[in-house]
Amino acid sequence: MPKTRKRSVVRKIPYARGFKNPKLKTSISAIGDLTQRPTNSNFIPKHYSQEGFSLIPEPTSVDDWLAQYNETGDTYQQFISGCPWFSTRRQPYLKQTFEPTGATILAKYPQGKIYLVPLGNFPVGKSPDISSLMEFTNHFFCCPVKVMSTLHLEFTKNNKVILVRPDSVKIQLTSRFHVKTGSFQLKVDSVLKELKELIPDDALCLIGFTMADLYETTPDLFVAGMAGGRNRVGVFSFCRYNPSVSFSQEHWYQLVEDVVSIREEEFKRIMLLRSCRLMVHEISHLFGLGHCIWFSCIMNGAGHLEEDFKQPMFLCPVDLRKLQSLFGFDVVSRYKRLGAFFRNNKMKEEESWIENRIVKIC
Template sequence: MQIVRHSEQTLRTALISKNPTLVSQYKKLDAGEQRLMNEALQPASDLFGPIILHSQSDWITSHPEPAQDFEEFFSDPYRRTPSPEKCSIYIQCIGSLGNTRIISEEYIKWLKGYCEAFFYGLKVKLLEPIPVSATRCSFRVNDNTQNLQIHAGHILKFLKKRKPEDAFCVVGITMIDLYPRDSWNFVFGQASLTDGVGIFSFARYGNDFYSSHYKGKVKTLQKKSSSDYSIFDNYYTPEVTSVLLLRSCKTLTHEIGHIFGVRHCQWLACLMQGSNHLEEADRRPLNLCPICLRKLQCAIGFKIVERYKALVKWIDDESADTPGVTPKHSREDNVNLPKPVEAFKEWREWIIKCLAVVQK
């Protein structure tokens, strides 16, 4: 295990910059916001800790990248920024997300609500769900896991063609595994930053994906033609648990963060850290470190306290008509269970601590 710890001066420069214009911009933040962000500079902070590497297979070790501080983000001429004309995040569901129509519809609403709180100030809209066949993408059975996979690049091309006029970005979500090219085993997601489109799969976030008893296995692919998508009819979807919802929210916001031009974080423990595998993704927190938080605030213009309150409200909002954990083998459409937010409780407590600092 290795701890990646930067000096106070390094973190101060990454957060505030030495550019007089950006220093002045930072000083215009209200006192509470500065107080929270300055927590990044405190070695003993219980809000923002260092990055901890657990093995040589972790992202930072295996994918060396130049670190992006706030000044580099701010000065990037290619990064995408929402405008009054293009201020909506669109979510496109591809295939079913749950084992009933109601569960699938409610699950995507939970994700929509979380994104609205996370990217506070932007509109999040849902496109009409579509079957895999509508994308005309290539697909295969993975040689190692024997599960169905769809071609991520082909989905991106499809989303680009369907991008609404007011869209800042369009992200596709699916419970079907992805592959980017024939030589790759799989990919959790893929995005085109220049086109503002992305596709992300939650298939591997189910409790049973890596089990020998995984019900999504396909022994043989009997495809009569490249246009025969019948194998996706009633294809297996994992049980929607609190952990799967948490992992989905984490992936969705991380990847949309990239579309804003926020690169992988190498400063502190942060949602924007890269991850090579599920264990590393699970260790990654739900929160943005102050450096990445400042980047997102710069792009959108929210008040930090309002954003944190919106996230707490999303966690606390467990309306009676919102289904939760999918009953196994259920085919009933009248399931009424609370939103499964058990896995978010630690995250909620962390936000409350941050609100106390901001509102001190």
């Protein structure tokens, strides 16, 4: 998850100590043995061809993810062996109907849904369309998605932030406020704590999202979000994903919006694209997918926003196989639904990628 302090850019950046950049042969082997058919019926080996996928990019900044973190990555087989969603025991905290012999998440938890909950205001023309976020999430995971009622934020006279729960109970969130600029940030742990109390009985996971800025620790400029897999909750902010906003690399409270720098249609496209990418990346973590080191992939880690914005909208073959094993979807049908979404939202580059991918694997 992007988490920013001051960045600097230099030439020839080394990987984090201990990280071993996988070669193509190693990345291909991470896809797993395609002759071993899983129990769900939609598995077709050629859908996981690595053709057209590039290896993960080398770091170009000291703040890039792989320049900071020694990621080990999970192969497909390691994921299958360790992911608790495949267990014949009910996941902790889940209260819904459980079928231990089910081959996929929705076979094990037939009532299961992904829940999304907006936090605070989402001004028209300055934030992503919530119904479009729900639609993309549904197409990406091939899982029922439901949007909960908005959790409102109120501000006290002494600049404290109050979360108003659906039962009208008011909770003070931990936050910080800058008097001169009027900027504020919510502490991410404080929000996660309250979201845990709101998980519906039929939820596989619950994701809160907001246009308010977030932080984790005092030195942070910001943090885009955080997901807690064990508790099945996550929260993230679209505040700095706004293409009209520029911000300081020194002070968290210095954000400037240039409302005339980008056309309305282009703003809508970029804002939705970035928000959808962040949304499904975080939800994937809640379903057990870690950061990908095998190919260029939507599950690659990001050390800062510039790196985040350059990442693709698609799962590499390793992570596609992981997700398909979890949800049992038909890969081509899923691609077609995603392609229609990209076409309807004028995301031409992504639509073209989908079309080319379908040709390659069919």
